Amino acid sequence: MSEDRRISRYEFLRAALALSAAPLLRFMPARAADDASSVMEIAPGVFVHQGRYEMQSPENRGDMANAAFVVGSEAVAVIDTLGSVVVARELRDAIRAATDKPIRYVINTHMHPDHTLGNAAFKEDKPDFVGHYKLPRALATRADRYLESTKRMLGEAAFAGIEIVMPTRTVQEGVIIELGRRDLLLEAQPTAHTDNDLIVTDGATKTLFLGDLLFSVHVPTLDGSITGWLGLIDTLKTREAARVVPGHGPHAMRLPAALDPEQRYLSTIAMDVKRLIAEGKTLEDATETAGFSERNSWKLFDDYHVRNVSAAFSELEWQ
Numbered sequence: 001m002s003e004d005r006r007i008s009r010y011e012f013l014r015a016a017l018a019l020s021a022a023p024l025l026r027f028m029p030a031r032a033a034d035d036a037s038s039v040m041e042i043a044p045g046v047f048v049h050q051g052r053y054e055m056q057s058p059e060n061r062g063d064m065a066n067a068a069f070v071v072g073s074e075a076v077a078v079i080d081t082l083g084s085v086v087v088a089r090e091l092r093d094a095i096r097a098a099t100d101k102p103i104r105y106v107i108n109t110h111m112h113p114d115h116t117l118g119n120a121a122f123k124e125d126k127p128d129f130v131g132h133y134k135l136p137r138a139l140a141t142r143a144d145r146y147l148e149s150t151k152r153m154l155g156e157a158a159f160a161g162i163e164i165v166m167p168t169r170t171v172q173e174g175v176i177i178e179l180g181r182r183d184l185l186l187e188a189q190p191t192a193h194t195d196n197d198l199i200v201t202d203g204a205t206k207t208l209f210l211g212d213l214l215f216s217v218h219v220p221t222l223d224g225s226i227t228g229w230l231g232l233i234d235t236l237k238t239r240e241a242a243r244v245v246p247g248h249g250p251h252a253m254r255l256p257a258a259l260d261p262e263q264r265y266l267s268t269i270a271m272d273v274k275r276l277i278a279e280g281k282t283l284e285d286a287t288e289t290a291g292f293s294e295r296n297s298w299k300l301f302d303d304y305h306v307r308n309v310s311a312a313f314s315e316l317e318w319q
């Protein structure tokens with residue numbers, strides 16, 4: 001651990017202590033810490049931790065997606081748990097610094113390891129683990145692969161305590177969760193980023209959590225259906241929300257503009273791939289050309305883009 005890091009942790013603790021003495025000041029030090037206990041209160045009682053634009057590594061310990069928590073008068077709900085138990089414990093520390101209300105719900109917006117592998121850090125709270133009705137099957141069929149690849153990328157230390165925690169409650173269409181003086185509306189979505197995307201609306205502040213249906217800065221990753229995702233973006237753009245929280249990107253953004261770059265990226269891939277298929281070109285041709293006009297617009301483009309094109313090609317060649 002570097003000297004800088006120790007200083008920033010110390011500053012965080014000092015600021016957290018100062019806050020506990022002044023309960024009316026509910027802003028957490030978003031700047032002082034570089035770990036997952038760094039959160040920003042984007043609306044009253046709505047806290048977001050912003051992950052890094054990186055692949056999993058021993059250094060970032062799986063802290064590469066956004067995670068959030070919403071505090072009601074009776075209970076707390078966590079929305080996504082980051083990519084390891086080690087960083088999820090830091091997120092839990094941030095919750096405990098903000099409120100002593102029980103953590104009754106841990107919601108996963110979808111199956112991906114960077115959003116779910118911190119779940120075990122909350123087992124002691126005995127919450128309902130909530131997800132899309134297709135999440136249990138999605139996790140079960142990928143469990144071995146997720147654990148193996150995560151262990152390889154994070155290394156032993158950051159992998160400690162990780163397990164696949166299955167949902168104890170699933171959402172077929174819409175479910176309302178009561179936190180005390182505020183409700184969360186959970187809505188299962190059709191196949192788009194994955195086949196188990198769930199969105200969450202905090203009614204009190206009209207904050208909409210889109211999970212990985214919204215990527216900003218970080219290149220979108222396609223693990224569901226490009227046609228489905230583009231269709232869903234049209235629907236999501238018509239929703240009214242005071243702010244949206246992306247799965248990867250800044251703490252909060254505005255609709256409908258927040259979805260523009262992602263829509264452009266996915267449309268470009270779809271258009272290019274359809275044209276190449278019509279011209280009789282192969283998957284290999286597509287992975288060398290399709291969507292490359294987007295290359296300078298995104299971080300991690302080289303890590304994910306070719307996989308996105310492959311997924312789009314195998315979907316669109318049958319249409």
Ligand SMILES: [Zn+2]
Binds near residue numbers: 110112193212221247
């Ligand atoms: Zn994802």
